[in-house]
Amino acid sequence: MVENATRETHEEISMDDPIWEEVMRLAAIASRVVHRRFYGYVDREDLQSIAVEYALRRQDKVREYLFREDKAERKSGEYAFVTFLSRHAERRARAEKARKLGYNPQDEFFYRSTLIESLIKVWDSGDYDLAGQVMDPAEMGGKRRTKLISEGNDIFAMVADMDSAMRSLDERTRSILLRRFSDSATLHVIADELEISHQRVDQLVTSGLRKLNDFLGGRSPY
Numbered sequence: 001m002v003e004n005a006t007r008e009t010h011e012e013i014s015m016d017d018p019i020w021e022e023v024m025r026l027a028a029i030a031s032r033v034v035h036r037r038f039y040g041y042v043d044r045e046d047l048q049s050i051a052v053e054y055a056l057r058r059q060d061k062v063r064e065y066l067f068r069e070d071k072a073e074r075k076s077g078e079y080a081f082v083t084f085l086s087r088h089a090e091r092r093a094r095a096e097k098a099r100k101l102g103y104n105p106q107d108e109f110f111y112r113s114t115l116i117e118s119l120i121k122v123w124d125s126g127d128y129d130l131a132g133q134v135m136d137p138a139e140m141g142g143k144r145r146t147k148l149i150s151e152g153n154d155i156f157a158m159v160a161d162m163d164s165a166m167r168s169l170d171e172r173t174r175s176i177l178l179r180r181f182s183d184s185a186t187l188h189v190i191a192d193e194l195e196i197s198h199q200r201v202d203q204l205v206t207s208g209l210r211k212l213n214d215f216l217g218g219r220s221p222y
Contacts, residue, residue, distance in 0.1 A: 012059070013059050013062060013063075015195040017063060019067075019195050021067055022066060022078075023052060023055045023062060023066075026078060026082050027051035027055065028048055029047075029166055030047075030051050030082045030083075030085035030086040030089055031044050031047035031048035031051055031089055032044065033082075034086055034090050034093050035047055035048050035093075036094075037093075038093040038094070041096055041100055042093045042096045042097070043091065045080075047089045050089050050092050051088065051089050054088045061081065062081075065077035065078070065080050066078065075092075085132055109156065109216070111161075111212075111216045113209060113213070115208060116212050116216070117181045118181075119137060119158055119162045120162070120166070120181040121181055121182045122137075122155075122159055123159055123162045123166060124182035125182065141167070161216055162212075162216075164215070165216055166186070168211070168215050169208060169211060169212070170203075173204060173207070174208075176190060176201065176204050176205060176208060177209070177212075179193075180205050187205070
């Protein structure tokens with residue numbers, strides 16, 4: 001438990017404060033998470049150093065997330081702090097990957113949840129013309145003048161990505177996502193069909209979308 005949680009927010013945290021041991025531990029967790037996704041492009045030790053340096057600069061976040069006396073609140077704060085550090089480390093990792101592969105990080109394309117849901121319907125139907133009906137033109141690159149290196153504004157490339165992502169799922173998860181987003185079945189209808197609770201269906205849908213998002217590169221760190 002971190003003491004002196006009520007210290008003034010503008011006060012510099014002493015480097016002798018035991019909180020920095022916690023920061024090191026959480027930075028190590030954050031760096032491992034990012035390193036798994038960018039293996040071969042950046043060293044884990046470098047990512048950990050980047051995360052720690054960022055924490056030193058953002059001591060306001062150290063106080064906000066880690067100076068909590070309630071045990072449950074502290075656990076929640078630790079999770080939020082790891083996410084905070086991971087997002088910063090990921091931005092640096094993406095920049096290093098882009099440098100090594102020779103493209104601009106701004107050319108990267110990220111799949112929003114709503115876009116993934118729409119692509120599931122397009123993928124299942126095989127009707128590329130359907131994209132114009134179910135997808136926001138901006139999500140298909142309507143606001144960009146040129147095709148990105150990542151092919152983020154190419155509907156054929158998007159569906160090809162989705163094909164690989166959908167095939168990576170287990171059959172049950174894939175069928176639930178198809179019922180939900182291609183057939184527009186409600187959670188209760190799917191629950192009745194599978195003889196499980198609608199809360200469980202909601203969990204499976206959320207988990208399936210997260211797996212697709214991770215397969216497609218994860219959410220934007222920016």
